[in-house]
Amino acid sequence: MYVAVKGGEQAILNSWRLLAEQRRGDAGIPEITLTQIREQLGLAVDRVMAEGSLYDPELAALAIKQAQGDMVEAVFLLRAYRTTLPRLAASLPIDTSAMSLQRRISATFKDVPGGQVLGATYDYTQRLLDFELSNGAPVAPAPAAANALPAAADIATLMNAEGLLAEESPPADDAEPPDLTRDPLTYPAGRALQLQNLARGDEGFLLALGYATQRGYGHTHPFAGEIRQGAVIVEVVPEELGFAIEIGEITVSECQMINQFAGSATEPPQFTRGYGLAFGASERKAMAMALVDRSLRAGELGEAVTSPSQMQEFVLSHSDNVEASGFVQHLKLPHYVDFQSELELLRKLRARHFAGAGTDGAAT
Amino acid sequence: MSILAKADCAAIESACKTIGELPHVQWLRRPETGLVMVRGRMGGSGAKFNLGEVPVTRCAVRLENGIIGVAWVQGRDARHAELAATLDALLQAPEHDGLISKIHTHIIEPLAAVQTARRDLKARKAAATKVEFYTLAREAAAPPSSA
Known part of the structure; x- marks a missing residue:
């Protein structure tokens, strides 16, 4: 039996609009800017760049905004973007x-x-919530030494x-490494x-x-x-x-x-x-x-x-x-036909089970 | 090239205004944004491996006198690449009306100074977080009691 799975177009369009509205949040509150994300949520930006495998702070900030801060979704957006660009070269190894x-x-x-x-590290902070940050307060510039190290x-x-x-030294041929994106x-x-x-x-x-x-x-x-x-x-x-x-x-x-x-x-x-x-x-x-x-x-x-x-x-x-995330979340896609066949099978098995149980019961 | 690649596009643009109109250039390669695969080395010094990509924009221009300028700049800004390639070509042209020294003194050197100052401030702020260990010398043993 072939079951056409169509429909839902209007529902999807409305879902997009609902998503956009939820992403924006309360319209009475100023919208967050990419510069604010890049400057003030820098570690989130760095993580999205690292796992997105694309070093572009502006795009990572955009991905974070678009994904409402869902990091895995933001990484996905950045990965998808990188597939649209041609590979121009490989760099010399960074030193x-x-x-x-x-x-x-x-x-x-x-x-x-x-x-x-x-440097700047959380290692020596006390991990106590800093309530002064909740209202925003001017931050004094960090001290600088007289000379760089x-x-x-x-x-x-x-x-x-x-x-x-x-x-660790380079092999004699210092060959080009294989690339899992290729x-x-x-x-x-x-x-x-x-x-x-x-x-x-x-x-x-x-x-x-x-x-x-x-x-x-x-x-x-x-x-x-x-x-x-x-x-x-x-x-x-x-x-x-x-x-x-x-x-x-x-x-x-x-x-x-x-x-x-x-x-x-x-x-x-x-x-x-x-x-x-x-x-x-x-x-x-x-x-x-x-x-x-x-x-x-x-x-x-x-x-x-x-x-x-x-x-x-x-x-x-x-x-x-x-x-x-793709493979786990693909379980949300329609599996109606798969599941229907499982249902049929299970009904048959149960019918056989209970029929058998009935016979056994009669025998004892 | 390195200074122009690392400079902010708006900063190059405003510095360019100080030398007057930039000459008309012909495109040899229009700005194209693509990716460069950044490589690292195992353990910092061993065999190469692919770390991840950076967006880069490249272009090539030709001046009326045939001199060619090339730019590869990190990011997706076509104008940044265009300005860098144009200045690259101008810097290779024979000196005319002191243009090359003007480019150096009005564009390259100020941009370089900004970059050096920024890097130096960051480095000095990092240096201020260097741990200065001091050792507590054990106090001299108390003299034996005279009692």
């Missing part, structure tokens, strides 16, 4: 060691060269000198695809997996070797020029997680590494990413793979909130 630092801490060396620079050597360079930390993921995926997937993965999902590793599901004995946040230059080599030019600057958060490792048949005992890198001020995301990156290297480092966060296919297939 995070040359970052204009806004924050830089190490939990492994108190006197790390370059120092512990806290000199560039700080990264922790890896310091530790590599003794060979205590697994080295080719569907297949397993096992290399670490380049793994990092790309994690960098755009859902922060909540990665946070839970990272937390699980700390509680014993694939323990990696992590230390936050270094966390950096700040601006890096983006350079491309346009084919019409043939040399590198700066096209702009982006803010990123980076986490070098260093992990205990007893060594294997081929590797001496040394610290191994998990890496986190994300657009914007996304420190929690970068830390969770680094934990999960290291966990997923279990196979490569000869560790037993026993927990979800060590299983690449489990993690990479479920980290994307656009895909996850």
Whole structure:
């Protein structure tokens, strides 16, 4: 039987209008502007850029406004927008060691060269609601030191000198990395695809997996070797020029997680590494990413793979909130025919069950 | 190029007014907005991987004397790319009426100064949050009681 599912056009149009009205809220209250979102909800903007995998604060602010602050919906909007633009080039790899630092801490060396620079962080706030903010109050400019800090050597360079930390150097061919926005993921995926997937993965999902590793599901004995946040230059080599030019600057958060490792048949005992890198001020995301990156290297480092966060296919297939949200929410689409056939089947099974029960009952 | 790419379009526009009318240019490539895939390195120094994309607008112009200017600027602003490409071409042209030095002194240097000042202030504010550790020296042991 073919059932045409049509209709609902007027209902959908009216639903759009109702959505627009609800998004606007009380018309007596001034409408929020994109600039206000970008300037005052900056961490939300950063998260949407990171998971939307598109560094554009204005568009991320628009997505947040359009989605009424629903972050997963905003990420979806940004992802959809990016598909409308052609890919013009790939950048040279960003140099995070040359970052204009806004924050830089190490939990492994108190006197790390370059120092512990806290930047703007919630870490030392008391998490008490600040009722003064509810009415709005002028904010005094933050104090500035007389001089900027000199560039700080990264922790890896310091530790590599003794060979205590697994080295990360480019392969001889320094090949172009695979791109999961171009080719569907297949397993096992290399670490380049793994990092790309994690960098755009859902922060909540990665946070839970990272937390699980700390509680014993694939323990990696992590230390936050270094966390950096700040601006890096983006350079491309346009084919019409043939040399590198700066096209702009982006803010990123980076986490070098260093992990205990007893060594294997081929590797001496040394610290191994998990890496986190994300657009914007996304420190929690970068830390969770680094934990999960290291966990997923279990196979490569000869560790037993026993927990979800060590299983690449489990993690990479479920980290994307656009895909996850789409598949969960597709259950709202009409399944009338599917369900009808299930109903028919169930009625038959029940009829057989009760008929059988009747017979059994008569027999006893 | 780097200064023009990082400058605010409105700031370039108003700085350009100080050197008079910009010359007419011919499009070699009209402004086109697309994406650049930003790459990182594993652990900051290892093999490359794809981090995510940034919007970029590029264009190319030709002056009447045949000199070509190119721009690639982060963002979606066609006018920003056009101004950057035009100035790029003008800066490569032979000096005429002191135009090149005017572009340097009235456009590039002021924009660079703004960017440097902004970066410096941010860096100094970050520097003010550097932890200065101090160690509590153990108090000298009390002298043994003379009793």
